[in-house]
Amino acid sequence: MSSTAFTNGKEPLMKRPKKKKKKKPSLALTPTSSQSTPITSLPDDLLLSCFARISRLHYPALSLVSKSFRSLLASPELYETRSLLGRAESCLYVCLKYYPDHNYRWFTLCQKPSRTKTNDDTSEKKKKDKSSGHLLVPIAIPNSPQVYQEGVVTVGSTIYAIGRPINHSPSSSLWILDFNCHVWRKAPSMLVERYYPAADVVDGKIYVAGGCEEINSSNWMEVFDPKTQTWEIVLCPLAERYCSNSVNKSAVVEGRIFYMFGNDGVAYKPEEDSWEAIERPSDLELRWLQFSDCVIDNVLCRLAISDVFEWYDFKRQSWISMRSLRGLPKFGREVIVQMADYGGKMAVFSYNPSSGHKGMAIWCEVISLERRKSRNGDGDGDDEEIWGTVEWLGPVLTLPDAYFYFMCAIASTL
Structure with a gap:
C-alpha cells in the first residue's frame, strides 16, 4: 500500500513535475563516436593538405588512427602535395639482412608517439630524459633485391640499387625503389656486368665504376641518366694504369668523384670530363680505407x-x-x-x-x-x-x- 501525504485534511498537495534539463552533448570522444569525429570526416583533399604539413617522423603514429588515414599516408598524392608546398624533408632508411633466411628488411626512422604524462610523473620530469624519442619502424617492401652500401644511391625520392653478384657471378642489374609506393621495379640493365661496383651521384646522374673482370678505358665506368633512363660509357684513360676492378672507397666532394684502391687512386670531375691520378699513398687514402x-x-x-x-x-x-x-x-x-x-x-x-x-x-x-x-x-x-x-x-x-x-x-x- 502506498502512502500519500495530506495537509490538515485537505486535498493532497500535488507536486509540479520538474522540467527535465536538456543535457549538453559531451565533447569527449567515446569509442562508439570515434569514427564520426570531425577530423576523420574531413574531405580527403583537406586531410592531405594537413598531413603534408606534418613531419614524416609522425606518420607511423598517425597511421594508427584509422584505415583511411593509413591509405592517405601511403598515397602518391600526399608526396606530390608535400613537394608543391615545399615541405619535402630528408628521410632516413636502413636495410638489414636477416639470418638464417637471408631476407632483406627495410626500416625508416620515425618519432615515438608522445606519452601523456600524469601527476605521478612529476618526479620523472626532474630527471634528464636520455631516450632519443626515435625508432626504426619496419616498412612492408616485398621482394627486395640484394643490396650493399656502396651500390645504393638516391636521386630525389627514389633509391637505386646496383644488383649484387648472382651466384658469385657479375651482374648488370639495376633496381629502382620509389618510397612513395614502396615497390621495387627493374630498370634498364648496365652495359657491363660488374662485381660489387661503386655507385655515386653527381648532378642527378649515377656513375658506376669498377667491378669489371677485364679493365680497360671503355668499360671501367658508365653513367645512368634517370631522366632518360639510359646508360652511357664514360672513357677512363687512367683505367689500365691506375684503376682496379675492386673499389675500396668512393666519395663525391666538390663535384669530383674520388676512388681509392689500396695503393693508388683516381679522381674524376664529370663537369669537365677530366681525370686525375693519386699515385702516392696519401693521408687521405691511408686513413680513409678501413x-x-x-x-x-x-x-x-x-x-x-x-x-x-x-x-x-x-x-x-x-x-x-x-x-x-x-x-x-x-x-x-x-x-x-x-x-x-x-x-x-x-x-x-x-x-x-x-x-x-x-x-x-x-x-x-x-x-x-x-x-x-x-x-x-x-x-x-x-x-x-x-x-x-x-x-x-x-x-x-x-x-x-x-x-x-x-x-x-x-x-x-x-
Whole structure:
C-alpha cells in the first residue's frame, strides 16, 4: 500500500513535475563516436593538405588512427602535395639482412608517439630524459633485391640499387625503389656486368665504376641518366694504369668523384670530363680505407679507430678532428658503425655483434656540423674547423631473437 501525504485534511498537495534539463552533448570522444569525429570526416583533399604539413617522423603514429588515414599516408598524392608546398624533408632508411633466411628488411626512422604524462610523473620530469624519442619502424617492401652500401644511391625520392653478384657471378642489374609506393621495379640493365661496383651521384646522374673482370678505358665506368633512363660509357684513360676492378672507397666532394684502391687512386670531375691520378699513398687514402665514412655538405667525414670523428681538409691534405663533440658512446673495435648523410646532418648507426643474438640493439646518433674559421691557422685566414653537436642519441631498434647484418643506411627526400 502506498502512502500519500495530506495537509490538515485537505486535498493532497500535488507536486509540479520538474522540467527535465536538456543535457549538453559531451565533447569527449567515446569509442562508439570515434569514427564520426570531425577530423576523420574531413574531405580527403583537406586531410592531405594537413598531413603534408606534418613531419614524416609522425606518420607511423598517425597511421594508427584509422584505415583511411593509413591509405592517405601511403598515397602518391600526399608526396606530390608535400613537394608543391615545399615541405619535402630528408628521410632516413636502413636495410638489414636477416639470418638464417637471408631476407632483406627495410626500416625508416620515425618519432615515438608522445606519452601523456600524469601527476605521478612529476618526479620523472626532474630527471634528464636520455631516450632519443626515435625508432626504426619496419616498412612492408616485398621482394627486395640484394643490396650493399656502396651500390645504393638516391636521386630525389627514389633509391637505386646496383644488383649484387648472382651466384658469385657479375651482374648488370639495376633496381629502382620509389618510397612513395614502396615497390621495387627493374630498370634498364648496365652495359657491363660488374662485381660489387661503386655507385655515386653527381648532378642527378649515377656513375658506376669498377667491378669489371677485364679493365680497360671503355668499360671501367658508365653513367645512368634517370631522366632518360639510359646508360652511357664514360672513357677512363687512367683505367689500365691506375684503376682496379675492386673499389675500396668512393666519395663525391666538390663535384669530383674520388676512388681509392689500396695503393693508388683516381679522381674524376664529370663537369669537365677530366681525370686525375693519386699515385702516392696519401693521408687521405691511408686513413680513409678501413673506416666508416660519409660526405656532409662536401665535407668527407669518418670515424677513426680512436673513437674520434675526423674530416678531411683537401687544402691541408690532412685528416682533422672535429671539435666540441661530447656525450658520444665508446664504439670500440668490435662495434660495427655505419654513417649516412641525414639532410645535412651526420647519422651514425652502431651495434655490437659480439653481444650475442638475443637483445642486440642498434643505436643511432644524429650530429649537426658547423664550419668555423680556425683559431690556430697558419695566418692566411682560410683554414677551417668543423664543430659537431650531438642532437640526440639512443637505441632505435632492439631485435631480441634475430641475428642480422647491417647492409646500408641511406636518406631520401620525400
